[in-house]
Every structure is written in structure tokens, then in C-alpha cells.
Amino acid sequence: MKHITVLGAAIALAGSVIAGSASAADITGAGATFPAPVYQAWAVAYKEKSGVGLNYQSIGSGAGQTQIFNRTVDFGASDAPVATDKLAQQKLLQFPAVIGSVVPIVNLDGIEADKLKLTGPVIADIYLGKIKKWNDKVIADLNPGVKLPDLGIVPTYRSDGSGTTFVFATYLADVSAEWKSKVGAATSVSWPTGAGGKGNEGVAGTVKNTKGAIGYVEYIYASANKLVTVQLQNKAGKFVSPTVPAFQAAAANADWANAKDFAASMINTPGDTTWPITSATFILLPKEPKSAEQAKEVMNFFDWAFKNGAPIAEKLHYIPLPADVAERVRKAWKSDVMVDGKPVWSN
């Protein structure tokens, strides 16, 4: 008898869960894993306010693009911006949702966080296999007074395709002509040297396991796990530590006005305090949605997130979108998302 009661309770529970997730007002999204924590945190807070839930599957940017191309979700999410012609062909509006940064991490005895100074070209040469030792003259010259060991450098990278790799490789291509011609930038590249780990945790673990290793991870991961980050030289020639104000400076100094599809580069933007490896993560929304209501709910959700989601994002070490950029996004919603020739979003 007891079993039956338990079983009945389980069925009732399962039923309510299914019913809960299937209620008409809930919006669905799929894609990038990097912003998933903040989307989910926003979703919880937003549901309390509005009663509308968000079912976000973090399945990777590529898979998220596939899902929105097939219109199986209300919106897709991608770390790397989608090409303009592809957006036009798929009738999608692209807008940024939140900003993140990529930081190099190292494992060297006696070197604490943000003590080592590196430049973009030096990191490119390390990943190209041209700078092989930590006591190489180039690194030593950047770091007078720092005792660098006679130790081989082991570059590590993300083995899985990821937006993090896209951002990092884009930065290297920006600062090194040789990287641009030999390797290039994509969500996964053909690494000339080094070893790969799966995910942020794979890279961080490999760096932790290997003396002399250098790697790159998302800032949210580095700060949560207290990894040994380094200072980087920015476009203005200043060395900056990876801090939230430095990322905000990058977001503020990006050229949003002239960016097509909001794909403004935050790689190596000008400014004395700017962190050079920063990037937005994007949302893909159908321009002619099947359901005007669902599309409107998606825009309401992000509108709320832009207005009220900043504290949640900052708590999770993401950088909220600058207010003027959010305003640009709202304008695009009004002018681009149409059903039967009428704008869906008019707030």
C-alpha cells in the first residue's frame, strides 16, 4: 500500500512537472553554454515577476543555431556572431545579450595572479610554438624583477568547439599577422602546438596538472576557481589586469554605432583601461516569427533583463550590456520583428 502511495505521488509530481514546462506562456531557447548560467538566473527572477518561465538548453552555439534555423525553439543563442548573409537567409535578428571576457591562465612556481605581464604577440608566438621557454628574452624583458624558470611552455587549449576559442583566436589573429595567415579564427582551430582539454574545466585542469602550462578560460570560470591570471598589454600599450571595470571599458569603447547585426568587435578596443579580449554573446530571434506572442515574450524577457538583470549578471561575473546598446537593441526589435507587417514589440 505504501508503495502505491509513493508511486502515485511520483506520478502526480511527474505530471505537474510536465504540465509546468508545457504551459503556453513559457519561452524556449537553446545554444551557447557560456551565458547559460546568467540566462538561467535571469529566468528564475523573471518568472517570479511575470509568471513566464524560460526553458533554456545549453547545447552549444552550433546546435543552438541549428535549432533556431529549424524554428524548434523561440530563440537561439550563439557566442560567435552569425555571418550577415546567413542571418538574412534565415530571416534572423541578432542582438547581444551579455558580455564576457577571456583571460590567459598560467602555472608557474612563485608567480601569483596578475603578476606576470604578457603581450598579444608574445602569446601568439607561444601558441605558434616559436617561444618555447618561460625564460625567453622576450618574456623576461616584459617582466623585469620577476624570476622566470628555465622551463618549457606548454600551451593548452579548448579541445571542444567553443565561443571561447573563437574569441581567443580572433584576438591572436588581430595582434599577429602570422597567426592570422597560418591558423586563423573559428570555434575550433588547427593548433600548431600544445594539448587540448574539454571545456573550461579541462583547460584549467590541464594547466593545474602541468608545470609551465599556459591556457585560456572565460573570466567567470577563472574568478570562481581563483586561477592564476596574467596582465595583458592593451591597444593603448598599457598593461591591465582582468577586472570587471577593464571589461566594462572594452564594452563602452566598442564601435556599436557602425556594427552590422550588433557584431561589434570588443577585441583590442582602444582605451587606457580596456581589457583586450572581450566579447558579447548573441541571441538569434526570427524576424517573422510563427507566433507573435512567443516572440514578444522573448523580447519582454530580454527587455526586463537589460533593465533589471544587471545585478544578477555582475554577481555571476558577467558584464551587462551598456544602456545605450540596450536601447539600440530595442529599436531593432521595433523595426525588424514583424508579423503581418506589424511590429511585434512596441513598448
Add this chain to the structure above:
Amino acid sequence: MDATLTSRPESGGYAGDIRTAKPTGRTADKVFVGLLWGCGIFVLVLLGLIIAMLFRGGLPAFAQFGLDFLWTPAWNPVTENFGALVMIYGTIFSAIIAVVIALPLSFGIAFFLTEIAPQALRRPIGVAVQLLAAVPSIIYGMWGFFIISPLMAAYVQPPLIEWLGPIPLLGALFQGPALGGGMLTAGLIMAVMILPFITAMFVETLESTPPMLKESAYGVGATTFEVYKNVSVPYGKTAMVGAVMLGLGRALGETMAVTFVIGNATRLSASLFAPGATIASTIANEFPEAAQGSLKLDSLLALGFILFVISFIVLALSRFLVRSNLKS
């Protein structure tokens, strides 16, 4: 089979009692037999569809690169130049390392269990070996990544690189920085994973050796090792080769654990310590970011098809060997 099953009720001698039950039983039986046919056909159809899907998905890659796809060592998502050589090499090389490590261990465990172990120890060790097979792949991956890789980097790889590295030819296997991961570590982890399968089949084969043969050998004064070498092993040789091939087949397709420790570099290297990639690990790594309709996705599906073909050949070979042994 159909006929014997349905005709069974009629062969009974008491038709009077059965009359009411017979027709319903017959229909039910027909349905049951139909269902069984369905189950059998389902497997065939499923397998066929999977092969067809992989082949069709991979076709654009084969069309683009031709058969060169098989021996091109490049895997460059930026220039969209894809080749399978590095992964095919990594898949086969790491699986062979796994078998080379697992084989002597399996021999030892199997013979210990069947011949030497006291009855009280047989069950615990047998169960422990079986439990190794029940450990999920991802757990082996984490174990390999957090425990074995650092140990390899600290204690195994540096001395081997120092001692064996300078030897000509052989030294090529022991080059590069001590990263901890790489081909050897991947092979080591997979060896532990395939150990229970090979051991279980070895135990079965050894147990099927007629006791009379072994007792006769002991009777004429053979030592334990001689009985092992000259009676038990030759008796089950082919089945044992089949067991090894089965282990190999499992190692070929291992994904999660390998992805953790192999280092995931799409570069060709002879060194046991160099990071590499297998077909399965590459698919696991690249699939989520491969956009629909991209050449990358096509190439990944083509890789899947190649893995299918390799596994199929190995499994078919193992079935053939096991069966030919059973017949003899």
C-alpha cells in the same frame, strides 16, 4: 519454428477440454510470433538506418575530398580542410596500446581465477573484475584526468623520456614534454576498461578446457605454468583471440574517458606521450559547435562512418574466430 509452436496444442490428447481455449491461444501465439519477428527485423532495420544515415551525412565530405579524406593529416576548421588520418591513426594506435596492456593482465587474472585462487577468493575477485565493467566511462575519464595524468606527468613520463628518448628509432616513441595525457595514458585507461570483458571471456574459455586434459598433464608431472602454456591456452586459443578482438572493438569506440586524457591534438606524432585524437573523441569535441549544413558536420559524420566500418571489421573478425573455435 512457426509450425511447431502453433501445432503444439493439437498434439494434446484431450480435445474436449481444450476446445474453448485453443482458438484464443492460437491467435495470441500468432501475435507473439509476429512480435518476435518484429523485434528481430527491428534490429536489422535500425542498424541499416544508422549506417545509411552516417553514409549519407558523410557523403558531401567524401564528395569534396574524395578518398584523400582517409589519408589527409589535416583537420582545419578555419580553412575547412578536413582529413581523417590523424583520428584513424589515434583510434587504432590507442586501442592497440590498450590491448597490449590489458592482455597479459587478463591472462593472469583469468588463469588465477580458474586454477590457483582458493574458492574463498574466487568470488570476490571475480565480482571485482565484473564491477570494473560497471563503472561508467565518464568516471574513468575523471580518474584518468585527475589521478593518472598527474602521476604520469610526475613519475612515469620524465624518466622514460630521459632514458629511452635518445635511443634511435625506439626513442621516437618517447619524445616531447611530459604532459601527463597522450596516447599512452589513453591506452592505459582503456586497458582497465576492456580488462573485464577480455578476462570474462578468458575465464569462460579456460573453464571449458576438459578437466581430463589438465589432470592428465598434471599427472605426468607438468607444472602449473606448463599446463597453462601447453594445455589450457592452446585449447582455447582461437576463442581467446576472438576475446581480444572484442576488447579491441570496445576500445576503438571509447569516447568520454579518452577525450579526457588523450590531449586532443589533431596532429600526427609517433610519440606515446604526444597529445592525439581518436575518431570518437573528435566527434565528441566538435559536434556541438558544428553548424548544420557545414562541411565540418559532414566530415564528422564521415568520421563516424569510418569508425563504424573499422568496428564492424574488427567485430566480424572476432565473431568469426570465436565461432570457428566453437565448431572445432
